[in-house]
Amino acid sequence: MTSPLEQKKIKITGPSIVTANRTWDGAVIYRTAQQGWSAELDDAAIVRSSDDARALLAESTADDVGAVGPYIAPVLVSESGKVEPGNLREQIRRSGVTIGLPAQTLGLPVQV
Amino acid sequence: MYAYDEIDRTLVNERVAEFRDQVKRRLSGELTEDEFKMLRLQNGVYLQLHAYMFRVAIPYGTLSSQQLRRLAHVARRYDRGYGHFTTRQNIQFNWIKLAELPDALADLAEVGIHAMQTSGNNTRNVTSDQWAGVAPGEIEDPRIWAEILRQYTTLHPEFSFLPRKFKFAITASAHDRSAIKIHDIGLRLHKNAQSETGFEVLVGGGLGRTPFIGKTIKPFVHGRDLLSYVEAIMRVYNQYGRRDNIYKARIKILVHELGVEKFAAEVEEEWQQMRDGALKLDDDVVEDIRARFFYPKYQKLPHMPDELKQASADPAFERWRKNSVATHKVQGYSIVTISLKPVGGPPGDATADQMDALADLADKYSFGEIRVGHEQNLALPHVAKHDLPDLWKALDKLGLATPNVNLVSDIIACPGLDYCSLANARSIPIAQELTRRFANHDTAELIGRLHINISGCINACGHHHVGHIGILGVEKNGEEVYQITIGGRADEKAELGTLIGPSVKYDEVADVIEDIVEAYLALRATPEELFVDTVKRLGVEPFRERVYATR
């Protein structure tokens, strides 16, 4: 997926969120509608216009004590309102690597 | 093995204390991310997709068993039980917490390991031949000079904020295992007519968006002038390298835009003004560094011990020995390569348990020393031949004896989209599938030496440009697709690969690679003709025809 680090002009093509990593431990977090951060995608504020996206990103970027590297990411919103990551990159960020960790693939005892 | 003294240890500890203070100020908000980012990068701390990544330096790829055990400890205590060895002889941990990093660094500092300048726009790990000091025919141990360079470039006040990253590599053998031609500064150690040690200096090699093979700017720089000459190059780069565009900021672009002659002239002009200054290396300074390198007290051993003769009856042992064991410069000893490319495994990874066990084996069989190669494999550099059978049994139990070194399933891959925030596509699952397709050792041996390199984006950390087969992951309409090149090489005959045809979908990559290999087997002049030589002889066309005939 084109790295969002290469995003220049902000233009969204569908429902989007702002995501970042938590400063102290690097965990994936999402910007909420209450000017906060949550580790749950369900809590993410959804924007639907490029202007709103820019505003949300600006506000997120200003709040950099607790968060690092915020950017805009697409989501899929189902009819029932369930929110899913909108591309492979965001899926990987939420669910983890798509490969087995080394101990697992070798059939060796797994570390914590 | 270079022995850190009080002076070296003090510097590392001072650095840890400084970083601890910087982390504290970041977490309190006193430092913004904009102010902190370059500081954390200069301590090897990246932000990846799911977490921070911590890149620890393994200077010129040499580790003691004590150090390897400490890396295992970091993997267990601060990460998820494994580490990844990189194409620059470093190790990476993928799940580290920023708040715990100062403690991890302190733990590493106790055994003389640090993470200084493993990222950031400064000078990076000085890499070298993983067989340095033990390879037959080596002119002299390049690690002496790599250590001199390491010290010179560490926390250099003038060159800590360069236009972009800066990488050194040094080789002292006819066969270049250090890939010096794809480095910002590549150094080929050799002797002049008076038998004095010096370096051919190449500048401007590098991959990424605009790959270049390095160009020689001076055929012989005397050892005593190495640091002053390097300082001249760095000063020219620091002042004139582009800072307006990060994709045009490497020294390779400066060399290209000025032209090699003009660039060499600028360096020469600068150097003439400082060559007799404080950076001139006295012989006794060099000897002092040399004296701190530990070399084993080798025993007088027979060329063919009985243990080896007996073990040769075991076909599995023989297969491994013929594949992974190389000739040592001292009779009766060998260099053992440890494959970190098991079938189905992520290339270059090792678990904490494997690291600990390997440290024990190094103590028992290799004078306590381990090496890291840029092919993402490890090596035990001083194994007595009579110990090979026992060593092999132990390695096999640990999953570290896959006899695929330098073969098709010995794949070099970057972490890719599974880990890296710069990536466009995944690389590890491609590598895993390829190891499964080529799991049959007879087939792999039949194919012969074949280097596959996989990068998940144009930054080329997998060195795909110089792979015999190179695979580059890109994104098209939200999908992962892959461009495939053939005919690249990274050694003394370094060249960039050629695109074979239109890009290929994720699910098809393994099929295409199989077709390329089949084409090679059909086209090669003799079984001894390597893949890369067949491509050189015939060009890309015959491969392109066969691969794309049905696509």
Add this chain to the structure above:
Amino acid sequence: MPLVKGGKIVGDRFAHVADGAELPEGCLLVSAARFLENPEALLKRGKVGVIWPNSRDVDDLVPYLDRLAAVALVFPTFRDGRAYSQARLLRERYGYRGELRATGQVLRDQFVFMLRAGFDAFDVKKQADAEAFAQTVQRYSVFYQPTGDGKLTALHRRMQLRHSESAGL
């Protein structure tokens, strides 16, 4: 922006004069462009310093170094390290002895590098950083490479230790 000199916050005796403005009495800092328009006149006046851009070779400044009261170099961002090279050249190659001032985004974590490169005055961005100057520059006692600051490098310290060992000291 607090000015640090001699390890502590001091008053700035230099007035920064804009290109078109009248020259007041006292010490002045003018732009390179203004200085080069009529360097002799300014130097005759005395107590003048130049703000030299980081994108320009210091060669053009060399003829005037022995009569300048100050040279200010620029870090447009702390990540742009060109002024480190300029500083070292001024001090080590051209023997400049006047005030060498770091301006721009001057932050705590670069103080040690700046001192080693030859700066002796710092236009520090943050008050807290200026106050921490003296403490910050004690972070490091080991230096691997020689610069004009005269500090003994690790390589040479080792040689000294070796010699004193073998001399039985």
